[in-house]
Amino acid sequence: MKNNRFFNRDVVSIKDFQRDDLEYLFKKTDEMKKLSPKEKDELGKARIMGYLFYEPSTRTRMSFEAAMASIGGSSIGISDLKSSSIEKGESLQDTVRVMDLYSDIIILRHQLDGSSKFAAEISDHPIINGGSGSEEHPTQAMLDLYTMIREKKKIDGLKICILGDLKYGRTIYSLLYGLSNYDVEIILVSPPTLQIRQESIYGLKNKMKIVELVEMSEKVFRDADILYVTRIQKERFSDPQEYEKVKGAYTIDSNILKQFKSDIAIMHPLPRIDEISQDVDSKTNAIYFKQASYGKDLRSALLALILNESPL
Numbered sequence: 283m284k285n286n287r288f289f290n291r292d293v294v295s296i297k298d299f300q301r302d303d304l305e306y307l308f309k310k311t312d313e314m315k316k317l318s319p320k321e322k323d324e325l326g327k328a329r330i331m332g333y334l335f336y337e338p339s340t341r342t343r344m345s346f347e348a349a350m351a352s353i354g355g356s357s358i359g360i361s362d363l364k365s366s367s368i369e370k371g372e373s374l375q376d377t378v379r380v381m382d383l384y385s386d387i388i389i390l391r392h393q394l395d396g397s398s399k400f401a402a403e404i405s406d407h408p409i410i411n412g413g414s415g416s417e418e419h420p421t422q423a424m425l426d427l428y429t430m431i432r433e434k435k436k437i438d439g440l441k442i443c444i445l446g447d448l449k450y451g452r453t454i455y456s457l458l459y460g461l462s463n464y465d466v467e468i469i470l471v472s473p474p475t476l477q478i479r480q481e482s483i484y485g486l487k488n489k490m491k492i493v494e495l496v497e498m499s500e501k502v503f504r505d506a507d508i509l510y511v512t513r514i515q516k517e518r519f520s521d522p523q524e525y526e527k528v529k530g531a532y533t534i535d536s537n538i539l540k541q542f543k544s545d546i547a548i549m550h551p552l553p554r555i556d557e558i559s560q561d562v563d564s565k566t567n568a569i570y571f572k573q574a575s576y577g578k579d580l581r582s583a584l585l586a587l588i589l590n591e592s593p594l
């Protein structure tokens with residue numbers, strides 16, 4: 283069996299993982315799902331996951347907690363900054379240092395780009411980036427790729443349309459870096475002020491076909507296999523008026539869906555605000571809640587692989 287390349291590793295950027303690493307993770311995720319609860323329990327027994335969430339989270343924190351519990355481990359953490367010494371002015375550095383004393387692995391979400399890289403330099407235990415500013419959210423991208431494989435049976439050959447706040451959405455950057463390991467076609471659609479940061483995708487255009495648009499165009503969308511929708515990242519706007527200008531700029535509803543291929547899969551990292559209308563939820567195309575559920579499976583495998591040299 284191939285060596286476990288995740289053992290004791292930080293997950294700061296998805297760029298640090300190649301296609302065969304990702305495929306190994308997806309295979310292990312499938313294998314782990316077949317284990318009995320008793321077998322799974324051995325993988326995280328007596329291990330502690332620490333989490334530090336400087337920004338709000340629902341799925342990332344809960345799925346990591348549920349994942350850790352599912353492999354027999356436990357979790358401690360800070361998600362309410364006001365109840366911790368961060369409120370008193372304690373630095374990220376000191377907070378990570380202390381968390382490192384109490385845990386075997388740390389999940390960090392922080393508003394600054396580079397925060398996870400910084401934490402990984404301080405911590406002896408592995409750091410998992412649960413979202414760093416507008417920079418990256420690598421485990422979201424891992425579960426997004428896993429979702430594509432589960433739902434479309436492949437990634438190579440897919441035409442993927444990514445719609446929304448491409449300037450500030452960190453999930454998009456990790457997703458594009460992850461997708462660049464595959465033979466895919468990408469269509470990026472965003473309001474003009476929320477276009478992708480060119481400097482952050484430098485080099486990707488040599489690896490895959492990327493088309494950038496500022497309007498939905500039926501012609502381009504018609505044969506897309508996946509529509510990946512994202513929320514406008516209100517909290518990252520320095521000028522609230524700029525947010526007001528783009529608020530509600532796009533909405534996917536069941537009417538628009540008629541323009542797409544009948545089996546197009548609609549994905550979203552969630553939370554959804556108003557960019558996907560609720561009438562889409564009942565369509566078989568809507569896979570965003572399934573995607574959130576795959577998140578727990580993938581994160582269980584990721585934790586097990588990082589914490590154990592030979593987990594399975």
Ligand code: NCD
Nearest residue numbers: 341342413453513551552553
């Ligand atoms: C995303 C995030 O935090 O970047 N949420 C998530 O983890 N699923 C997306 C978002 O907040 O829009």
